[in-house]
Amino acid sequence: MTTSRSMFGPRGRAAAAALALVVAGAGGCAGLSHRVDRSLLDQVPNEELLLLFDAENAVYIARDEADLATRNLEDARKALRRAHDYRSLIDERRSSGAAIDSAQVLQLLEEWNNARIVMREREATLRSEELASSGVRLWAARARYEHAKARLVKDFNPVGGANINLEDFLSQVKVWEEREQQVLADLKAREDELVAARDTYIQLAVRLQQESRGAYGGPWADLLD
Numbered sequence: 001m002t003t004s005r006s007m008f009g010p011r012g013r014a015a016a017a018a019l020a021l022v023v024a025g026a027g028g029c030a031g032l033s034h035r036v037d038r039s040l041l042d043q044v045p046n047e048e049l050l051l052l053f054d055a056e057n058a059v060y061i062a063r064d065e066a067d068l069a070t071r072n073l074e075d076a077r078k079a080l081r082r083a084h085d086y087r088s089l090i091d092e093r094r095s096s097g098a099a100i101d102s103a104q105v106l107q108l109l110e111e112w113n114n115a116r117i118v119m120r121e122r123e124a125t126l127r128s129e130e131l132a133s134s135g136v137r138l139w140a141a142r143a144r145y146e147h148a149k150a151r152l153v154k155d156f157n158p159v160g161g162a163n164i165n166l167e168d169f170l171s172q173v174k175v176w177e178e179r180e181q182q183v184l185a186d187l188k189a190r191e192d193e194l195v196a197a198r199d200t201y202i203q204l205a206v207r208l209q210q211e212s213r214g215a216y217g218g219p220w221a222d223l224l225d
Contacts, residue, residue, distance in 0.1 A: 034168045036149040043157040055148040062138040069131035076127045080120035105212045112204040119197040126190040133183035140176040147173050
């Protein structure tokens with residue numbers, strides 16, 4: 001269960017810095033034109049403020065996604081570097097006079113590692129786009145949060161909310177949700193590319209395991225490192 005946190009609670013410096021970069025890069029048009037001053041909620045009964053729970057938590061979830069995307073991208077880049085570095089080990093095995101591995105196994109080992117590199121490249125691309133698009137998802141969550149606040153103010157503080165036009169807030173939500181749906185569609189395409197690359201990798205890993213009699217390969221040989 002997700003625990004609610006105050007919108008104005010302290011955040012870690014690293015997460016805040018990463019979030020600032022993401023928001024700054026969210027298409028050059030990030031931001032909300034319509035906001036509700038939180039002080040206007042003072043007249044809203046506490047039990048009604050519970051209605052903000054989901055909207056407020058969604059903002060924090062979106063923020064946490066940006067932080068997670070940063071870590072995932074770094075992990076993907078490290079895995080890609082390891083796959084590139086493995087080429088030198090294959091060359092050493094091929095040039096070794098010990099003839100531990102057959103030419104067929106070494107050829108398959110090279111094909112497997114090439115598939116591994118492609119898979120890791122697809123993963124790094126996906127993680128990079130997840131980070132780049134997290135700003136859009138954050139603004140969409142914030143737009144929904146502002147809309148929820150506006151509705152409560154109109155219902156319980158009509159004087160303070162006299163200048164609030166709910167249609168403006170609803171239109172703002174629609175604009176950001178359209179952008180959100182677009183970036184999610186783009187991410188789905190990158191996910192499909194990663195799945196296809198992973199399938200190819202696993203097929204070669206199984207063949208490599210069989211040909212090398214367990215010395216190399218296996219479907220999870222590189223997916224958990």
